[in-house]
Amino acid sequence: MDQLFLIIAIAYGVIMGIGTALAITGIILKKSNKHGDSKGDLFDFNGTQVHYIRREQL
């Protein structure tokens, strides 16, 4: 039984270890590569107002 727990714990550790490494390196890579990630917001400079005719909640 103890051996089974040990195996489960190590398997969990390996899965989480790889996952954590994937997440951390991914985040670092994304931050270091964040060049113009987002599309420009058209409303930043050229404001366009939406005129509502009806707003209903059913």
Place this chain on the structure above:
Amino acid sequence: MICKCPQCDGALEYSPVSDMMECPFCGSSYDMMQIMAVQNQYDHRNGNVYTPYGAENSNTNTSAGNNSYQAVNNNIYGGGWESNPYAQRMEDPNEGLHTLDQPDEIAKEVEEKIHDVAVETSETMEGNIYTCTSCGAELFINGVETATYCAYCGQPTVVFSRVSEELRPERIIPFSIQKEQAVAVIRDKLSHGFFVPKAIRNFEVERVRGIYIPYFLFDAHYYDYQKLRGVVKYEGSSRNESFIREAECDFRNLTCDASKMLNDETSQRLEPYDLNGLRPFEIGYLSGFYADRYDMNERTLKNVVRVRCKELFDNEMKMDTMAENVRILSSQPKFELKKAQYVLLPAWFMTFRYKNEPYTILVNGQTAKVVGAVPFAKDKLAAVFVAIAVVATLLFSFLGMILFNQYVDMDGRLLVMAVMGIITVYSTGIASFASVMKNIKLTKAKKTASFVKERQDET
């Protein structure tokens, strides 16, 4: 056409810093309006018609008795015909050809020359051949370009025939970011990248080009009556609710790039441009930069504009419901395109090669926004990945042994937590990598690379 310095005859270039036409050779600077006024005066006197040879010839004839006027015009226009045989003959008073007694012969010669050029063009390749007004060299320019550097003498040349009345942009945002500033912004971005390869950090400055991108500014009206459904959270509980939204919107100056060579995703990322900076188009703004003529007209772009309006409109409707996971169940959109305006907007393009793959980073020529991603050093990434994986595996194995031993009779909550942890780390990692890969793919976009390469090869 080439704008020449009245002081030293060098080619004038538009300076984003001083907002003047500057001579890189003698340091003189001139107001744009001043230079353009002389050009307009010249155009007016010559019937406002540009031909590669003919216009200058007629100018020589008409201005024979006005030396000062001719001197100014020569500074602006003169370089080209000084070096072509027709102009030299016209300029030499001893040959008698500068008088008006043989206009038909001159016109015939000019027409023949133009015809020769036209035939040569149609037979060899699709495109146009133009004459450098500075050194007389003939250039091949691809079908969408309106200005380029001369491949032989390196002078910035503006080709009038590509900026004819029907193609002439209505307005332009001139460059406000200098080449040096664009380089500094890119260097700054690259220096902060932990995984950026060293080879890329020291990129060649010569690979930076200022290009005016053709855009259409659209005014459009959008109306829709929508039924929506979303999840509303209230005091800890959530329920599905339905909404009705009826609204209309007048979109003004909706930007849409009109170049097939540049993909829409890239050009949209370059935005926003502050359209308050738009000015009436003057040919002088193109001096020292490249420009592309639009190859997608307003009819072709109508559907693109409609999709963009719909996207923006729908987002606004969804946000207005204040609900989550909002879906549009039905809609009755009405779209009307009201006005289209052809403009040129500035961008700096920096291209580099890494492992035989071309990459392009763009900088908004007005706001200095950087668009594009750079490849990463795979060996460095692998080393960091392995190091983190080893440490994390040890930690989580240790944690697992403690927890699983303590909760032998676990009721399933621990299992759920463990699975949730796994899902969280993997989804975070995959999402981050996917975002980076998408960016890199965009930067590697062959269209963008070829868009710039054609211009870089010419210098």
